[in-house]
Each structure stands twice: as structure tokens, then as C-alpha cells.
Amino acid sequence: MYLFETTQKHPSLIVEPQHFAALLFRKIALLLLVIMLSACNSSGIYQDKNFNPPVYFGSHKVSQGDTLYSIAWRYGRDYKELASANGISPPYTIQLGQRIRLDLRGKVASKPKKTPSASHKKSKPVKSVSKNTSTAKPKKQTRVSTKSKTVKGVNWHWPHLGQIIARYSSAGNNNKGIDIAGNLGDSVVSAANGEVVYAGSGLLGYGKLIIINHNQHYLSAYAHNDRILVKEGQTIKQGQKIAEMGNTGTNRTKLHFEIRRDGKPVNPLNYLPKR
Known part of the structure; x- marks a missing residue:
């Protein structure tokens, strides 16, 4: 109930005590909620965007520097599934502006025909004009450890x-690999024999990145490199120097290392030798 008293100039509103107390309580609660939300948003905690959550709908438009492998990596998919769904045959060549279907729930495109010459499934990249990635001639193989x-x-x-x-974490958007400390320019070597299927800086949060295909x-x-020393399509031996450690795309000098099986992140410590 509200009571009004009138003066010569204008009427004024008089609120009964119980209504005033309830109104004041709501305003204080709202103010506390705003303060809490502001504190959460300004925590200043740095998190690497090392893994993009899997996307199962829509499509990806091919841009400069993309390969089928890098697109599959970006969305947490198996490159073989993407190739099959989009009718892409080895050596998995894609074109600038091409739409790569990501929604694999519906009808799958006809399986790509195998080509006799494709002993290694190479994904030819769309020509890139990016100046962010430096590529140099590979130096002599550098062994960091003799254990395997x-x-x-x-x-x-x-x-x-x-x-x-x-360390690796499978929860939410946490670390999908391991981070290894080092100094700027330290040698980064290949963890196993394989073929370079991506070398560039087109994946957000990884800086200068190398992806190596080891088998099916x-x-x-290998992320956050300062210099990339290999090229896409190049065959690599275990222990061969492929990059120099850096801090591209992150807040400190380190190597972010991931292993993926059929497109899914796995814990590298379950695969690497104990030390």
C-alpha cells in the first residue's frame, strides 16, 4: 500500500517500511552479483587455447595455409573421416575457398578412390602468403635422448x-598435451618417424606449429616454435631437429607437445619413454 501527500509544487511518494526494506534487499543482492561477476572476468588467469572443442555441425571454408590435416586438428576430428565425408582422395588436395563438411551425422559421401601412387597420404596445402612462419633448410639431426x-x-x-x-588433462578445454620448459632457440626434435603434414601458424593458440603424421x-x-625448419610433405626421422623452441602464441618459452590417435588427444606420457 502506498500513501501520497500533496504539496503545492508536486506530489511525493511515501513507501511503507516493509516495502522499502524488500526493495533495498533486492538492490543489495543485485549489486553483490555484479561485483562477483566482475571479479571472475578480471581474474587475469592466462590459459592457452591449445585445443578447440570438437565441432560436429556446419562446414569449414578453406583459407590460405590450410591442409586437410590442420582442419581435422582444429576441430578434433580424424582426417580420414573428413576425407571420406567430403569425397576427398589421397593425396588429400583441397582448394582455396572450398567448403569442408564437418557434420558427419547424415549421409556420408562416397568413399574416396585409392590411388596407386599414394603410398604416403599427403595433404597438399593451399598456397600460403603468410609472413609469420619462417622456414629454413633442416640442419643435421639432433638427438635429445637415446631412449625410445x-x-x-x-x-x-x-x-x-x-x-x-x-600435464595432459582430458577435462573440458584443459591441456590436451604436455608443456615442456626450455630456452629460446632450444632444439625441438621429431618424436617418431613420419611425414610433415602441416607447418604454419594458422591455428589459433598454437603459434608456429608442426604436425607430423606417423601412420594411419x-x-x-609441436607448438609455439620460434623457427620452423621443415616443410610440408617432408619425410622426417625420429630425433631429427624440426624446429627451435619459442613463445609464439603463448606467454612464455616452451614446447607444447600433443599426440592424437584417430583425431582424439591422448596422454603423451603414456607413449613416451620414462625418464
Whole structure:
């Protein structure tokens, strides 16, 4: 109930005490909620965007520097599934502006025909004019460790022997690999024999990135490099120097290392030899 008293100039509103108390309580609660939300948004915690959540709908428009492998990596998919769904045959050549279907729930396109010459499934990249990635002639092979471990037909080897500063986590958008500390310019070597299927800086949060295909199931990735020393399509030996450590796309010098099996992240520590 509201009571009004009139003056000569204008009427004024008089609120009964119980209504005033309820109104004041609501305003205080709203103010506290705003303060809490502001504190959450300004926490200042740095998180690498190392893994984009899988996207199962829509399509991806091919841009400069993309390969089928890098697109599959971006969306957490198996490159073989994308190739089959889009009717792309080895060596998995894609074109600038092409739409790569990501929605695999419906009818799958006809399976790509195998070509006799495709002993290695190479994904030819769309020509890139990006100046962010420096490519140099590979130097002599650099061994960081002599230990190796064979898992699922792949002989795995440490890409760098620095301290592990972040471990793998399968929860949410947390670390999908391991982070290894080091110094600017330290050698980064291939964890296993394979073929370079991506070398560039087109994946947000990875900086200068190298992806190596080891067999039909396994890929490995090496992120935040300062210099990339290999080219797409190049055959790589285990322990060969492929990059120099850097801090591109992150807040400190480190190597972010991932292993993926059929497009899904796995814990690298289950594959690398104990040390």
C-alpha cells in the first residue's frame, strides 16, 4: 500500500517500511552479483587455447595455409573421416575457398578412390602468403635422448628433455598435451618417424606449429616454435631437429607437445619413454 501527500509544487511518494526494506534487499543482492561477476572476468588467469572443442555441425571454408590435416586438428576430428565425408582422395588436395563438411551425422559421401601412387597420404596445402612462419633448410639431426618406447607400432622419443610444466588433462578445454620448459632457440626434435603434414601458424593458440603424421592412426604436434625448419610433405626421422623452441602464441618459452590417435588427444606420457 502506498500513501501520497500533496504539496503545492508536486506530489511525493511515501513507501511503507516493509516495502522499502524488500526493495533495498533486492538492490543489495543485485549489486553483490555484479561485483562477483566482475571479479571472475578480471581474474587475469592466462590459459592457452591449445585445443578447440570438437565441432560436429556446419562446414569449414578453406583459407590460405590450410591442409586437410590442420582442419581435422582444429576441430578434433580424424582426417580420414573428413576425407571420406567430403569425397576427398589421397593425396588429400583441397582448394582455396572450398567448403569442408564437418557434420558427419547424415549421409556420408562416397568413399574416396585409392590411388596407386599414394603410398604416403599427403595433404597438399593451399598456397600460403603468410609472413609469420619462417622456414629454413633442416640442419643435421639432433638427438635429445637415446631412449625410445614402441607403442602401437610407433617408436616414440622425447621431443625435448626440459621440465614438464603442464600435464595432459582430458577435462573440458584443459591441456590436451604436455608443456615442456626450455630456452629460446632450444632444439625441438621429431618424436617418431613420419611425414610433415602441416607447418604454419594458422591455428589459433598454437603459434608456429608442426604436425607430423606417423601412420594411419597417430599424429604428433609441436607448438609455439620460434623457427620452423621443415616443410610440408617432408619425410622426417625420429630425433631429427624440426624446429627451435619459442613463445609464439603463448606467454612464455616452451614446447607444447600433443599426440592424437584417430583425431582424439591422448596422454603423451603414456607413449613416451620414462625418464
